[in-house]
Amino acid sequence: MLRLATFFIHCLALVLGHYDICKSWVASDDGPSWEYYACQPKPMAMKDYVMVKVDPPGITCGDPAEYFCTHENPYLCSDECDAANPDLAHPPSLMFDKEEEGLATYWQSVTWKRYPEPLVANITLSWNKSVELTDDIVVTFEYGRPTVMMLEKSLDYGRTWHPYQYYADDCMEAFGMPAKKIRDLTASNANRVQCTEEYSRWAGSKKEKNVRFDVRERFAIFAGPDLKKMENLYTRMESAKGLKDFFTLTDLRIRLLRPALGGTYVQRDNLRKYFYAISNIEVTARCKCNLHANACSFRDGSLQCECEHNTTGQDCGRCEKRFRTKSWRAGSYTPTPHGSPNACAAAGSALGNCECYGHSNRCSYIDFLNVVTCVSCKHNTRGQHCQYCRLGYYRNVSAELDDENVCIECNCNQLGSLHDRCNDTGHCECRTGSAGPKCDDCLPGYHWKQGCKPNVCDEELLICHNGGTCHHGQKCICPAGFKGALCQDAKCDSTHRNCDSASSTVVSSALLLVCTLLMSTVDG
């Protein structure tokens, strides 16, 4: 009996793989307590949660109703597609339904009536959740596989797309790429995007229906032919980030570029046998939960990780509010077999109540002060708990203390301010004459010239005389014959003999005297 139970547990472990529990209640010398492990959800049939979009509009057959035939029976064009008749309709939903044994239900495109214009269609699958492939993607075609198609994926909910795999009966002709076989891939290039001819050649439409994106063969490069050594794969994924991301996606797009031809060329007199028909799209994957959850549920129309380790978010990508003593980290597959949970820690749980608001991962004990303090506060913070902003920064009052952007640079104008520190509202301390929060404005009576300088002239008190004009407060531009800061002085040279009759109102009598003396010397 015990043996059977052990056997059963062993089987269960094999089926579920490692990392299927997040925590366990364990006994220790200090009494029982929780032990935490890296964990991930089980793989699921992703077609049950998919949103599908087929482009261009009107590519699905049946509106209007049309007849088609098959490559096996090319002259018996009596099959009908009619969107208005449920028995004869082929909507996109039939790519994801559960089929009764032997009865294929499928989405079907219009026929290639517009030849030689290409017959192209995009089938976009969206999950609104990052998922990690755990098995091959298998697309099942009825009436023959496309001769040219490609697979694309998005990691950012459909904003950007990347090629995933190219498929053609002749890769060089279709994509200008050499044909490659999946089994030629090695550990160093397992995430290479390639073109394969393995799934596009004509072999009879009943015999070869599937087009694959090989996941298992890629896994096998690391985990061995039977995928018995999954820990090798996981360890590898830990060190090679590109490898893990290669199997991660939020959306998939099947781009159908040329249908099955059933021969080497297109028969123009019978275009009703050329079309696409897909009966099933199998995508097996697990929710990406950053190794912080072993369950994923469908809520409010989207998949969500059931986060543990005091993490939160759709992918458990953040620490919960009260648990931000340390920066968030993904769980790790190493060390095997349980990995590291890298759980988020509550305030007060780490090292003698030393909270660092997520700005530091280290605390140190200062002996002579008998305090524990955060070490190397990041994000421009400082203080025992990284609770203050460094000099030259001020606190963003609308941000939480554990926000990475809680400290904002003062950004004081170097020429206008006394130093590059500011007060709690970001106001800098200004030099005489400068103003504004950053001291980059001038007070009235001052003008900017590498800092704020007092005005030489203006329109009110320091008026330019004798018809001079004030230039940006910096200087009077004097008419010919006058000089001085305010054009108050007549020029006393041979061409300007009006020195003594100067109309200036502000004329220093001493200057006048000197001038007169000079004049008389010249005259005499």
Ligand SMILES: *[C@@H]1O[C@H](CO)[C@@H](O)[C@H](O)[C@H]1NC(C)=O
């Ligand atoms: C299919 O998607 C690609 C981009 O992934 C786009 O360039 C192309 O125009 C789309 N084709 C159709 C028919 O919508």
Ligand SMILES: *[C@@H]1O[C@H](CO)[C@@H](O)[C@H](O)[C@H]1NC(C)=O
């Ligand atoms: C996608 O998921 C997010 C997070 O669960 C949700 O807020 C959003 O409404 C979802 N979008 C769609 C189109 O379902």
Ligand SMILES: *[C@@H]1O[C@H](CO)[C@@H](O)[C@H](O)[C@H]1NC(C)=O
């Ligand atoms: C998460 O927080 C709870 C209290 O809400 C605590 O009991 C539990 O031990 C924490 N888990 C981890 C992994 O730190």
Ligand SMILES: *[C@@H]1O[C@H](CO)[C@@H](O)[C@H](O)[C@H]1NC(C)=O
């Ligand atoms: C302050 O923080 C809030 C909330 O995080 C943010 O929206 C705002 O942009 C920040 N202000 C500045 C000046 O960075």
Ligand SMILES: *[C@@H]1O[C@H](CO)[C@@H](O)[C@H](O)[C@H]1NC(C)=O
């Ligand atoms: C910061 O300085 C400005 C300008 O001097 C002042 O108006 C403001 O009240 C100061 N704020 C604080 C919190 O001291």
Ligand SMILES: [Ca+2]
């Ligand atoms: Ca089906």
